[in-house]
Amino acid sequence: MKQGGSDAAKRAAGEAAAETVEDGAVVGLGTGSTAAHAIRAIGRRVDAGLDAVGVPTSFQSRELAREEGIPLADLDEVSVDVAIDGADEVAGGDLVKGGGAAHAREKVVDASADRFLVVADPTKEAEALSHPVPVEVLPAARSTVAERVEALGGDPDLRRAERKDGPVVTDNGNLVLDCAFGEIADPERLATALSTAPGVVEHGLFVGLADAVYVGSEDGVTVREP
Numbered sequence: 001m002k003q004g005g006s007d008a009a010k011r012a013a014g015e016a017a018a019e020t021v022e023d024g025a026v027v028g029l030g031t032g033s034t035a036a037h038a039i040r041a042i043g044r045r046v047d048a049g050l051d052a053v054g055v056p057t058s059f060q061s062r063e064l065a066r067e068e069g070i071p072l073a074d075l076d077e078v079s080v081d082v083a084i085d086g087a088d089e090v091a092g093g094d095l096v097k098g099g100g101a102a103h104a105r106e107k108v109v110d111a112s113a114d115r116f117l118v119v120a121d122p123t124k125e126a127e128a129l130s131h132p133v134p135v136e137v138l139p140a141a142r143s144t145v146a147e148r149v150e151a152l153g154g155d156p157d158l159r160r161a162e163r164k165d166g167p168v169v170t171d172n173g174n175l176v177l178d179c180a181f182g183e184i185a186d187p188e189r190l191a192t193a194l195s196t197a198p199g200v201v202e203h204g205l206f207v208g209l210a211d212a213v214y215v216g217s218e219d220g221v222t223v224r225e226p
């Protein structure tokens with residue numbers, strides 16, 4: 001797992017992306033430690049008078065946005081102008097997400113946004129995707145999806161909870177298989193193969209969805225448009 005980035009780098013990326021939010025915007029609020037910096041920065045701007053509405057992507061981002069005083073809406077009430085979200089790995093404009101098991105709702109919100117901004121630290125960047133792909137599955141489909149992943153050349157591993165016996169259960173009541181494929185030569189093809197397996201709710205491959213990638217460091221932020 002690529003989680004070695006410094007908090008200062010994550011903060012720089014999150015705050016730079018949050019700065020681009022315009023008055024009156026509906027903002028998709030991503031999940032994870034980098035997106036949390038963006039949520040806090042948006043909260044400070046709301047406190048200072050910014051008119052913005054947030055659409056959370058998880059229990060965690062909803063809770064943080066509430067603490068920060070950001071007005072919230074559901075996706076069936078608004079349309080999202082800009083989404084700001086983290087990633088576990090970034091290669092060009094393609095991502096692996098779901099380290100926090102939030103990728104299903106994240107994908108719905110991020111893909112619906114007019115602009116999707118990825119926020120990351122340099123440890124997330126790669127030439128090609130090779131991070132294990134989280135696959136959210138209906139509990140009853142755990143073993144059939146695992147077989148399908150193996151047939152695709154992957155190695156599925158049921159994600160276990162850390163402070164509970166048994167598996168991680170997502171915000172949607174499902175399980176997660178972390179599926180290692182080695183270097184992913186054709187992310188789009190793998191994404192289609194995973195999406196078409198019965199019982200797959202959503203996988204963490206975000207192919208061609210990002211409009212810009214904000215990579216923070218202790219010295220500043222680089223913005224790439226894939």
Ligand SMILES: O=C[C@H](O)[C@H](O)[C@H](O)COP(=O)(O)O
Nearest residue numbers: 032033034086098099100102
């Ligand atoms: O499910 C969680 C998300 O996809 C996160 O955005 C991703 O895991 C990156 O999180 P972090 O910024 O904490 O590395």
